[in-house]
Amino acid sequence: MNDPGPAPELGRVPAADSDQMLVERAVAGDQRAFELLVIKYQRRIQRLIGRMVRDTDLVEDIAQETFIRAYRALHQFRGESQFYTWLYRIAANTAKKYLLQLKRDNVVFEASFQSDDDADETSRQKSEPTTSETPESVLAAREIAAAVNAALEQLPEELRQAITLREMEGLSYDEIAEMMNCPIGTVRSRIFRAREAVSARIKPMLDNQSGKRW
């Protein structure tokens, strides 16, 4: 992949809160804007719920309920906190309500009924399996991870470095530009091309499953 050279310097304006803007559109009736938020956060929400609930199907049901509740209450979101923080609370409360209901019906074991208000998704070790993981889901996740790693290995050094600094280190474009000694536009371009290359590798794996497409 050829580097087209330094991209024109972008005008530096304060970065907008894209979540907030998506929320505003969704509140105004644009359901597809809300769906973009779902696509962005569904895996994090499912991972959160998966720490509280054993059953994979139940995790999905609770995640669905979480997003439906969020959609109903979207007009109450004032942007005083991050959207994900707000969503996290809804997910935790929804999961607790489900578990209480199931406990009343004696469906779940006591061990499943573990929710921690203070826990966040970073509190668990990465190697620790969640209760909702099945052998199939673990295998699928491993396949995707292997494909991503293989694609990253094949990237030109400057693309790999740019996306690694962004995704692993969490650096801003400004910081990456300074570290890589290149314009911000080039950073943006490199990260984009890295993502495109990796996405091309994993897309066939995602499309094969159920025929469902975005």
Added chain:
Amino acid sequence: MGEQDMKQRELISAMVDGELSSAEVDRAIDTLESVGGGRSAWHCYHLVGEVMRGGVSHDVRRDAAFLQRLQEALVQEAGTRPAPEPVVAKFEPVALAVEPLRSPAGRPSANEARFHWRWVAGIAVMAVAVSVGWMAVPGAQQGGVAPMLAQVPGPVPLAGTASAPAMAEAVVLQPAMIRDPKLDQWLAAHQQFGGASALQAPAGFVRNATFEGAAR
């Protein structure tokens, strides 16, 4: 992928990183909603980052099915509330316009707009305010209570004594009560056994005293 497509996807990629201005975010969202493959790119770009950070543990191949299920639920959800006006006119309305909910019997629901609950509530508030004002403001009661008091008849004069002087004369002519002087003497002699005063002590032992202060 054409040049235009590349630019649009690059915009989406920058939006994933939160590195866009408001105007650019608007443009990126438009792209995501209108360009084929935009949502797929949005999903993949987020997924790549999550996989790199080791945060994906479930079967991400079910993500699209998850969204489809949710879309169906949201369409039903949208049917239960009035669809608000879209902010951006150029958006094509999503197929959310469903029949307004009606009860099985075909009656309109209680919260249907035709009942004009806001008008009813407004009229009720005004009625309460007028009632309170009526009772609170004395001037508003002219012709109400005051005239009624004025019309209350005085003591009904006895037949033949209808005039006021006649009433006074009747009072004067009442027989005087005769008091036995022995009773007064006895009370004077036994003053100390009189009833308790307001000081809760026999009145016979209470004496008045004055004090000549220096300032006087």
